Amino acid sequence: MADTNRPPLTDGAGRTGRTLGSGQLAAMLPDPAEARPAYRHLAQAISTLILDGRVALHVRLPAERELAAALGTSRTTITAVYDLLRESGYAHSRQGSGTWTTLPEGRAPSGITRLLAPEDTAIDLARAAPGLPEQTLLDALAHVTPQVAGHAHTPGYHPYGLPELRAAIAERFTRRGLATVPEQILVTSGAQHALTLVIGLLSGPGDRVMTENPSYPNALEAMRRARVRNVSVPVTDTGWDIEIVESTLRQAVPQLAYLIPDFHNPTGCLMPEGERARVLRAAARAGSWLVIDETLAGLALDVPAPPPFASHAAPGGSGQVITIGSMSKTHWAGLRIGWLRAPARLVTELAGQRVATDIGGPVLDQLLALELLAMGGDPVPSRPEQLRGQRAVLAEALAEHFPQWTWRLPPGGLSLWVDLGEPVASTLAERALDHGVRIESGAFFATDPGIFEHRLRIPYTTPPETLREAVHRMAAAFADGRSPSKATRRPPHWVA
16 A cells, blocks of 8 residues: 655655656667767766756656666666766755756756857857848837837736737738638737647647647747647658648547648748648548648748638638737847737637736837838838848858758748758757857757758858858868867757
8 A cells, every 4th residue: 555644755955846757768868879888878868858948857867777678778877877967967866866857057948048149159040030120120119109108007918919919910811811800819929929828728738739840849849848749740842741631630630730831940841722721621620720830921932922821711611720920030039029810719718828927918019010010011121032132142152062962942931941961960060060150950840859860951041141151161060070179069059
C-alpha cells in the first residue's frame, strides 16, 4: 500500500515538480554511440534542450538506471552525464530527491535570448522582419498624438481592441473578399499572442494538433508548451500533398490544424486555390478547427495577393476557421499588433481568456496601427520592389559562392529555403558566427528533432550590400574546417 503521508519530492528550493520520463528524454537525445566521449555529447544535448525550453526548468531528471536503459548505454555513462550537468550549472541534486534541471547563474532560456538584439556586430540573418522607415513612423506618431490625448480621460482598457481598429481590420478582410464585421475581430499583441489564445481555449494536453513540417518555430514551441500531440504533414519545395493533408484530417481527427498557406514560412510556397477548398472540406468533415496564419499574406512579390483562405469555403462553411495575422512582417515587428478573425461567439470567449493575460493592448500602439493601415495597408509603397531586388541579390550571391546549393525563388514572403545538399547546417551556423553572421539551421523549423539539417532559411530583409557581405562571410565559414571557438558556441537563437 502506498505511503500517503510521504511528502512530495521537491527540488531542494521548496518547489514541488514533476519527473521527466526516461523514454520522453531519450527520444530527444542523440544516440550515445554516435560521438565520443558519449557522456559529453549527451550532457551538451541535455543542456541545449534546457536552454531551448524543450526540457522545462525545475523538473526531476530520470533515475540514472532508467535513462541508461532507455538509451541503451551504461549507468556509468549517465552518472558522468549528470556529474557534468551539475558542474556546468544545468542540474543540481539533493540526497533523496534526485537530480533536477536548473540554469547556470547569469544564463537565460533561449526563448528569451533568441529575441534579443545581437550583442556583437554580427549580421543578423536569424530574424526575417523588415524595419519601418523612420520618417513614416515619425509622421504617423505626430498624427495620432492628438487622438491619444482624446483617450486620456478614459480607463484605456479595450479587451477586444479599439473599436475603430477592429472596424478597420474587418473592412480589410471584406475588401480582400471575405465579408467581415468588427464583432468577428479580436486585436491581439501580435499573431503569436493570437495563436496562444486559440491553443489555450480550444485544445488541452494530449489533444492532437495538425501542423506542417517544416513550420514556424515560435508556433511549434507554443504547442509544445501546451503539451498537445503534434501530427505533422510535409511541405516540400513544391508545396503540400493535399491527399496526405486530407487523410491526416480524416484519420487523426485533430482538434486544431495550423497552416501557413500564404508564402509559407520557411518554404515560401503558396497553396493553390483548389487545394484550399479541399482542405476546408476535409477539416469540416473531421470537425477540426482550422487556424490559418496569414502573417505573410501581404507580401506577394510575383503573384497577385491571395484572398483570405476562408473565402474559399462553401456558403456557411467557414464557421470553424480562425484567421490570424499581424503587422510584424508587413509593417514593423516592434509595433506588436496582431489580430484574429473568428465567429463572434468565439471572439467573445477568446477576449475573456485574454483578460487573464494582458487585459488589453496599449491604446497608443493601436492608434498607430490604425494610422499605418490607413496608408493603404502598406506604409512603404516601394517595399515589394525593394524585396524583389534584395531577393535577386541574395540569389545571385548564393549562386556565385555556393553553386552546389539549390533553392526555389518563392513568389512572396521574406526568405529563401536553401538546400545545402548535406546535413551541415548546424555546423555551418556555428562557424558563421565566428565570421560575423547569425543564422539558424533548418532544424529549428522541424516538428521533430534531427531533420532539415541540410537546410538554411536565409531572409532577404537586409540591404543588398549587407546580403552580399553576409554570403561572403558564410563562404569563408564554409571553407573553414576548424571547430567553432568556445566564445561563439551558444544555444540556438530564436528565429522570427
